[in-house]
Amino acid sequence: MISLQNVTKTYKNGVTALEAVSIEIEKGEFVFVVGPSGSGKSTTLRLLLREEEPSMGEVFVAGKNVVRLSSLGGIPKLRRNIGCVFQDFKLLQDKTVFENVSFALEVIGKPKHVIDARVPEILDYVGLGDKLNNYPDELSGGEQQRVSIARACVNRPLVLLADEPTGNLDPNTSVDIMRLLDKVNKIGTTVVMATHDQAIVDAMRKRVIELDHGKVVRDQSRGVYS
Amino acid sequence: MRRIEFYFRETAAGIRRNGIMAFAAMSTAFIALFLFGLALIIAREINLVIEAVTGNVQVAVYLSDPVRPDTVTRLQTELQQLPAVASVQYENKDEACARAKKLFESNPAITENVPCEVYPASFRVTLADTAQYGQITARLSCQPDPTTHDITCSEPGVLKVLDFRDILDRLSAITRVLRNGVLFIAVVMLVSATVLVANTLRMGMFARRKEIGIMRLVGATNWRIRVPFLIEGLVEALVGAALAIITLFLVKVFVVDQLRGRIVWLPLIRNGDVLAITPWILIAAAGVAIVAGTIGIRRFLDV
Numbered sequence: 001m002i003s004l005q006n007v008t009k010t011y012k013n014g015v016t017a018l019e020a021v022s023i024e025i026e027k028g029e030f031v032f033v034v035g036p037s038g039s040g041k042s043t044t045l046r047l048l049l050r051e052e053e054p055s056m057g058e059v060f061v062a063g064k065n066v067v068r069l070s071s072l073g074g075i076p077k078l079r080r081n082i083g084c085v086f087q088d089f090k091l092l093q094d095k096t097v098f099e100n101v102s103f104a105l106e107v108i109g110k111p112k113h114v115i116d117a118r119v120p121e122i123l124d125y126v127g128l129g130d131k132l133n134n135y136p137d138e139l140s141g142g143e144q145q146r147v148s149i150a151r152a153c154v155n156r157p158l159v160l161l162a163d164e165p166t167g168n169l170d171p172n173t174s175v176d177i178m179r180l181l182d183k184v185n186k187i188g189t190t191v192v193m194a195t196h197d198q199a200i201v202d203a204m205r206k207r208v209i210e211l212d213h214g215k216v217v218r219d220q221s222r223g224v225y226s
Numbered sequence: 227m228r229r230i231e232f233y234f235r236e237t238a239a240g241i242r243r244n245g246i247m248a249f250a251a252m253s254t255a256f257i258a259l260f261l262f263g264l265a266l267i268i269a270r271e272i273n274l275v276i277e278a279v280t281g282n283v284q285v286a287v288y289l290s291d292p293v294r295p296d297t298v299t300r301l302q303t304e305l306q307q308l309p310a311v312a313s314v315q316y317e318n319k320d321e322a323c324a325r326a327k328k329l330f331e332s333n334p335a336i337t338e339n340v341p342c343e344v345y346p347a348s349f350r351v352t353l354a355d356t357a358q359y360g361q362i363t364a365r366l367s368c369q370p371d372p373t374t375h376d377i378t379c380s381e382p383g384v385l386k387v388l389d390f391r392d393i394l395d396r397l398s399a400i401t402r403v404l405r406n407g408v409l410f411i412a413v414v415m416l417v418s419a420t421v422l423v424a425n426t427l428r429m430g431m432f433a434r435r436k437e438i439g440i441m442r443l444v445g446a447t448n449w450r451i452r453v454p455f456l457i458e459g460l461v462e463a464l465v466g467a468a469l470a471i472i473t474l475f476l477v478k479v480f481v482v483d484q485l486r487g488r489i490v491w492l493p494l495i496r497n498g499d500v501l502a503i504t505p506w507i508l509i510a511a512a513g514v515a516i517v518a519g520t521i522g523i524r525r526f527l528d529v
Contacts (some may be wrong), residue, residue, distance in 0.1 A: 022404060049443070092437060103437075107446035109229060150351035155444070 001027040001159065001190045002048060008058035008111060009043050009214075017043040017216040025192065027158075030185045032201050033194045035211035036226055041194035044211070045161050048192070050075050062158050076145070080108055083152030083189075087167035089144045091136040091151075096124065100134040101151045108155065118154055123137040126150045126180060142173035146180065151182055160184055162193040166200060175202060198225035236454035237461060244430045248462055251422040255466025256473075258415030258417045259507050263474045265408035267495060272401040276394065278329050284394060285362060287349040290385040293302040294318070297383040300346075305349060308365060310358030316349045322347060328495060346385055353391075363387060416510065418468060420518045423462050427522030429453045452523050459522065460515040467511035471504050 004027040009018040018040045025031055033041045046052045047059050050066045059066045062081055069075045091100050102119045123129055126146040136144050147163060152160055159189060162181065166174035178200055185191045200226060201208060208214060209222030239249045287305070289297070298316060317325070322345035330336040353359060362368075368379035368387050376385040411454045431438060441451050478500050486494050 073447065076445040076447045078445070082445075084443050090436070090440060092440070092444075103440070106232060107441045107450055108444060109450070151444070166448040201241060 001025055001062060002192065003027070003058075003060040004044070004047070005058045005060070007054045007059060009040075009047065009052060010055045016046075018054075018211075021211075021214070021216055022057075023209060023216065023219070027062070027190055028185070030182070030191045030204075031193070031207045032204070032206055032208045032223075033192060033211060033219075034201060034208055036195070038213075039211040040214045041211055042163060043214075045163055045192070045194055047185050048159070048161060049084070050078055076108070080155055081158045083149075083155070083157040085145070085148050085152050085160065085165045086160040089136070089148045089166040089168075091139075091144055091147055093136055094136055096133050097128060097139070098149055099145050102135070104151045104154055107198050107214065110155075122150045122154045123147075126152075127185075140157050140173070141169050142176055145169065145173075145177050149177075149180060149184070157189065159190045159192065160176060162191065162195075164197075165193065166193055166197050168194065171199065174202075176203060199226040233457055234455050237457040240430045240434070240458045241456060241461065244426055245432060246257045247422075247426040247429055248458075251426045252418065252444065252465045252469075253461045254415065254422045255419040255511065256469040257462050258412060258419040258514075259467050259510055260473050261408055261412035262510050263470055263500075264477075265405050265506050266413050266506060267474065267478075267499065268408060269363055269401060270499050270503070271495050272404070273395060276397050276401075276494065278493045279309055284350040284389075284391050285359065286351045286388040286390065287351060287362070287366065288385040289348060289383055289386065290348040291343075291346065293347045294383060301381075302349060304365065305351060305362065308361045310353055310355050310361040311351045312354035314352075318347045318351055319343070319345055359389065359391060359482055387503035401450035413431070416514060417461070420468065420514045420521070423459050423514060424522035426462065427459050427518065430455060430458065431523065447517075454476075455523055456515075456519045459519045460512070463511040463515040463518070466506050466514075474500050474507075475505075 002019055002023070003090065004023040007021045008016065010016045017038075021040070021044070023044075033044060033082055037051075044054065047062055048066070050059075050069060053067055061078060064074075064078060065074075066078060069078055081093055095103060098119055101123060102115045105115045105118065111133070112178070120132065121223065124134060126149055128143060128146050128150065131139065131143065136147065143226055145168075149160075149165075160181070164178055169177060174197065179189055181193065182204070205222045205224075207221045208218065208225070210218035210226075287301070302314055302316055305311055319342065323342035326340075326345055327337050335524075349364065363377060363379075365378040366381040366383075366384050366387065368377045370377050370383075377389065379387060403414075438451055475497070478495065478497065482494050485492070
């Protein structure tokens, strides 16, 4: 599903974020990417989204070489297959929960009947079936993150990328969010989660890829944080 | 259908959110397009005056009554053979009368009271080389009359020669200066309008950078993101164009129409003239929108 082959990324300012990294992730896997700040976690996610291009090496997502994709059609199509969740939720404050999720379908041109069917369904799935008409600032952090997960999943992506999704949440809420991500994973979505959260990584016992100074220093199935 | 609805909803939201900037952009577009239209109208008005005064020829050779057909043929051939002459057109008395009627149609005092017989037949001559005008007067044995300044000729059948070169030169100089002056201001204003519209789009995109970020992230295409802003620019330019066209018609009604009839000899532009320049105003507006759109969204071109 995801394949980084000998990828090196050097930014324009000369910083090398990744150095000769090779990672293979199968369909349906749940993978933690851990490591200190600046170890290359975010760069890895940005490469998968084709927000950055690798300086060397190849990146494949769902069988496509993302470097070769055109910005006209290929990259948007790639991103429709990838859901994204962030530490800061990235919700639109002037839209309701329903509108935040439907926005993601609307801007890729889905017809109204699809939107009306899928949005309540996914919000129900993440446990917010009764908060459709609330605004983000009326929700708790955990609920906001659920909205963001709903938005990421509403188009049924093959891959879910989560960048520190529990970074702004208390431990109990974090556990709830992890249960939800696990649920999303169980229905076949490949989940890649970058995190600092030791307790969560240790509790989940999933595959752990550790980066340090842009290199893979550990790749362990059913691993722990360190 | 749904996509179109999406675009217009986004555009309307954008203009509302960005009200003052959008207003500034529209007003500048309006002033610029108004001046542009004014320049075109001035050019048309002066062309009307030139037409009225000279019939759009450089030299007119009037024939004395009664006009004999063989004289016409002979003189036309002879004039045509002169190297200074580019073309010679014969206008008979009926045609002269019809042209005068059309020219003064807003002035019934002339058209009704002057009988057709007084309009002389003439050769209307366009010169290949205006400096060689003397060839014509020499050929027709004409002399300037020291008292009336008319040029009378001894060639049989020729009444007199009218030389419009001087008037034409002066009128076209006036046209050039007036039209180019207004056009220059119009171009400066059009550039400002373009920059303002571009800036409005840019500010709109900045205000909505979070939405744009999410749109990109969930796989919206470039055009899906850009089109609402392009429509916004087009709407602003077209509102400016509509206001400019309305104002030009108002100028025609409240300024030009007030002069009509007061200056008898002066032909004035009509509604049709204003109508004829509206396509140019719309084209200029579209140009403003296209250039502004290209500049304004360039920063957001990459996915």
